[in-house]
Amino acid sequence: MTQETFVITGALFGMLAIIFGAFGAHALKKILSEDQLKSFETGVKYQMYHAIVLLLLGFNSEFSTSTMYWCFTLGVLLFSFSIYGLILSDAKGKKLRFLGPITPIGGLLFIVGWLLIIFNSIS
Numbered sequence: 001m002t003q004e005t006f007v008i009t010g011a012l013f014g015m016l017a018i019i020f021g022a023f024g025a026h027a028l029k030k031i032l033s034e035d036q037l038k039s040f041e042t043g044v045k046y047q048m049y050h051a052i053v054l055l056l057l058g059f060n061s062e063f064s065t066s067t068m069y070w071c072f073t074l075g076v077l078l079f080s081f082s083i084y085g086l087i088l089s090d091a092k093g094k095k096l097r098f099l100g101p102i103t104p105i106g107g108l109l110f111i112v113g114w115l116l117i118i119f120n121s122i123s
Helices: 003-026 034-058 066-091 102-122
Strands: none
Touching (some): 034 066
16 A cells, blocks of 8 residues: 555545534534434544544555555445444435444444554554
């Protein structure tokens, strides 16, 4: 995985987190319940946290691995985007329940990515 791939993916996820956060705060505030809005915000926060991690790994390419990249990238897609899908589909009255089990898989990928950072730093 190249340094540019880490940086571009991190920047894209960061940009989208800002867009989704603004969308949630303004457009969705009127149609989501408080609990739904909090869940949506959780997806945005985790997306932004891991966008920053991808950027940091991209700027430290000698430390990063392609497995880290895929753990964080797929983690964002599975964790954050499944939350967005669950919340938006629920707000429209047709909750996509199949997304529910996908969210923890994304969380598990985040955990593995962080473990890889730990292992890489002590070896």
